Amino acid sequence: MDLFAFDDLYVRRLKEHDRETEDHFDKYFRSLLFVKLRKRLPAQDIDDMTQDVFAGVLARLEELRDSRKLGAFVLGFCNNLLLERYRKESRTEPLNEVHEETIPGKSNTEAELLNEETAASVRHVLSSMRDRREADILRAIFLEDEDRDEICRRFDVDAQYLRVLLHRAKKDFKAAYRRKSKR
Amino acid sequence: MKHEDAISNHSVERYLLGEMLEDEQGIFEEHYFDCRICAADVTDGTRMMMAGRVVAAEDVQPSNVIPMRGSRFRWFPSAAAASLIFGLLGGGAGYRLAQVRHEHPTELVRVVRIDTGVFRAGTPGDVPTVRAGDELRFDVEPDDNALQYAARITCGGKLQSRHGISREMAADAISLRLGELPAGRCELVIEGVREDGNRFAITSSPFNVGER
Numbered sequence: 001m002d003l004f005a006f007d008d009l010y011v012r013r014l015k016e017h018d019r020e021t022e023d024h025f026d027k028y029f030r031s032l033l034f035v036k037l038r039k040r041l042p043a044q045d046i047d048d049m050t051q052d053v054f055a056g057v058l059a060r061l062e063e064l065r066d067s068r069k070l071g072a073f074v075l076g077f078c079n080n081l082l083l084e085r086y087r088k089e090s091r092t093e094p095l096n097e098v099h100e101e102t103i104p105g106k107s108n109t110e111a112e113l114l115n116e117e118t119a120a121s122v123r124h125v126l127s128s129m130r131d132r133r134e135a136d137i138l139r140a141i142f143l144e145d146e147d148r149d150e151i152c153r154r155f156d157v158d159a160q161y162l163r164v165l166l167h168r169a170k171k172d173f174k175a176a177y178r179r180k181s182k183r
Numbered sequence: 184m185k186h187e188d189a190i191s192n193h194s195v196e197r198y199l200l201g202e203m204l205e206d207e208q209g210i211f212e213e214h215y216f217d218c219r220i221c222a223a224d225v226t227d228g229t230r231m232m233m234a235g236r237v238v239a240a241e242d243v244q245p246s247n248v249i250p251m252r253g254s255r256f257r258w259f260p261s262a263a264a265a266s267l268i269f270g271l272l273g274g275g276a277g278y279r280l281a282q283v284r285h286e287h288p289t290e291l292v293r294v295v296r297i298d299t300g301v302f303r304a305g306t307p308g309d310v311p312t313v314r315a316g317d318e319l320r321f322d323v324e325p326d327d328n329a330l331q332y333a334a335r336i337t338c339g340g341k342l343q344s345r346h347g348i349s350r351e352m353a354a355d356a357i358s359l360r361l362g363e364l365p366a367g368r369c370e371l372v373i374e375g376v377r378e379d380g381n382r383f384a385i386t387s388s389p390f391n392v393g394e395r
Contacts (some may be wrong), residue, residue, distance in 0.1 A: 005215070032222055036212055039201075071216030079209075082308030106380045110233065113226075116236035125231075125240065141200070142235030147342070148200055149382060159390075163196040170224070173231040 006070040015061050029074050034109040053078045121176040125169050138169055184214040189221055199228045202380055204347030282387045312391040323353040324385050329375030338369040
């Protein structure tokens, strides 16, 4: 975790286009916006939306009243842009809740997040699980990450079990990923 | 949301598992965008889920495969917000998007007024027929064990859409704008969601989707 604080100094540096602060802002919020947008937008549109959010936020930093709430400010911008996009879509497209991924694509952030180390770390987590059944459940979560009920029924576990399993896997993954990234 | 609440509610795991309703997601996002600990946790978790999908797909074995649906469910708030027009939405997250067509909605579940004055979902005597773009109106039978409710539409056993309904929303009749659905027999299933995230059945109401 980075040691930094969203405070008046950080925001002032952003306003002054301090290179280091801008780089940090970009890196930090690009990941968070990707996490938020990955299930809401087609992959190929995520980078464009992220750029629009950044441009809007940086142009209107004067409106930020509390520097500690920079994250909420960025999120608010993102929500407004999403809303605008949905309004346009609802005028031009039929309302439909199940979207087929017809256009293959990958955002730059996705490519950054997915690398050799991440895949190797997941393999390590799966292979080091002593309980074969737990590894199967985790694979099922990864493969079919939308319908938890089906996984619960199939493996006869409840939602709490999945959360705990995911929590432990995440912890192991982080440790493995840190080790592999340092090499 | 306080950080302690995020921890005690397993918010990161629930967010990654897609368990949160739209409103709850919004609240948690407001938290983690300003909380470095949760932000790092959510990012690492997402990284693991994405890589996990790739790795698990590589070493798929018959014993660990859950049949995939023909089309992958994607939760698009645009469509969700556009299609769910709740009576109480004005007090929600502000995602009121759809232009409401002023047509009479189809009463999917016959509303039966019972002695307590609470509207209760009943079993329809006849199965209504709807078309894409129609509105369905239904009530959610209140249940004290439900922290919130989940509605889903299936057609021919295949999931078409899912909708989260808070207790507040469930207090009023709910209108659901239908998107594209295959012609034939479909079903609206309402489930209660307990505090621990487990679900239980409440009602299941069939309806037919007519040809365009």
